[in-house]
Amino acid sequence: MKAKSMIKILAVTYGLIGILPIFVSDSSIMMRILTMILIWSVVASCWDLIMGYAGIFSFGQVAFYVIGAYSSAILSVSLNVPPILAIFMAGTITAMIGVLIGLPCLKLAGPYIALVTFAFQLALEPFLKGPLGKAIGSGGSRGIISVPPIEIFGMSFSSSELVQFFYLAFVMTLICSAVIVVILKSHWGTAFLALKDSEDFAASLGVSAFKYKLLVFGITSFITGLFGGLYVHYVGILSTRMLSMEVFTVLLIMIVVGGIGQYPGVVLGAVITVTANELLRPMGIYRLLIMGGMVVLIVLLLPDGVTGLIRKFSFSRWTNKENRSIETH
């Protein structure tokens, strides 16, 4: 997709989301949904960047999110770091862990990476619940309660001031989305695509797989950790329930609905998925059943998600040469 149409779609989507609070600021449910859309859209975009563009089957995205949340919470609760600093430190910690996880993945073939990163997520829960986690202040299976809200110049952003927090998240989302677009359209983005298409050929042209793969691990885990930190100061409590299959699958559905490697389709995917998830909430356990069934059906029937659907209905603007090259590799 061209940078211009990418920015256009992002501007329209985020513009609409940004205006909505003016009309629905009284409804706390709507404000919560809108805030979660912002947070998830960035986390899902990062996953799309690493999986859809760089072609690395990283299944550790939820783990990075939780690491960001835990580090920020531990820093601000145990070490009294001001939350606004803590979330950036959390991003940095997550980026370092992301690079550490990325190192063994450099040598491995596709499915092994999925396995290592997914196993990493599964091992994180016993780690946080066990004595090792308690030693660093994770609070064991009880989790961390009373995480302080973010404060900037005496203004407090927490779950009691929904509109204020929404606009804080909004600004951060805009910055991170801009960073993602710049990365995708710079020579980094091209290098990611080249490595995905043919690593040997890219290497022969002087694209260093070592550098760019670690770079993509570092960037995506930094942004994910940052938003994990943002989230934990918003909700104020944290437990290992965040590591459940449910969260993982909901995040997966966003990418599947939006289309893999079709940024900014994943942002639309986040909007649709978070809304659908909330609408289905009264259905209890059947909500997850429907979500699981939806993944199967969408992968089968709409391989490119909503982006593919939109493209089908507007040939003239979308099926230019550049698009086709991204679509058919």
Add this chain to the structure above:
Amino acid sequence: MFLEIIDVIISGLLNGSVYALMAIGLALVYGVTKAFNFAYGSFYTMGGYFAWVFLVPLNLPGGYYTVFLTAIPFLFVVGFFLEKFLVAPLRKRSDWQMKAMMLTLGLALFLDIGYIAVFGPRLKSLPDIVEGTLALGPLVFMKQDVVIFILSITGLLCFAWLLNNTRVGMAVQAVAQNPTGAQIVGIPKERVFAATFAISTIMVGIGGILLSQKNFVNPQASTGIMIKAWVITAFGGMGSIRGSLYAALIIGMLEAFVGYYLGMIHIDIAVLTLLLITLAFRPQGLMGRE
């Protein structure tokens, strides 16, 4: 002290042999179809529930004989049609491997939540396959353990015989070596893919029937079993059946010892550490070919 170690070794051997059955099924399906099946663990739970329905609410005559005789065709049909209708249509696309992973993840969630919706969230206990104990000097074995061990080894031997001595098995091997070449000599590739998927479903389902007697039928066990089977296959070398066998026994032993001496909560961390160290030095796994 000595007897305790023997107990731990027996428990490791027992788990290891059933893990071997399940991991080899996974090694087979990955080696032949190159599809990454994330719903594998859900078929383990499916086997457990299948046995439970037959033994507890229906209480059919014949006990476990009936269960095994009906479970094998049932699991075969489930696996065969899942591949045919869900995985096969994806193969046309170049990024089908990623799509297959996502689809099977969705399927896993669907099945696991489906079990809870149908059978409720509580654990179900299966009756023992045989009662009583077997004394061998100072050592006392559960007869059930011995039977589970023998059955899973028999399952493995049957599988080896099937793979090496039958036309289907040879067709599977041919497709694994070279799908295009196999197609040229007239082997129906699509049907072999579906059959492999079905055979692996049988192996993990049987594993579920065997292990659920000791660990209860648990709708939330699927993810753990799936990741265990994957770790074993990766540790042993993807697509290497002999490697998976050794890896399963090593992981079974490691689990038993770590669980006994350090506590159950450390099992996952220990297994992951072993996997990471192995992959750091041998990216192709213990016996994988590069």
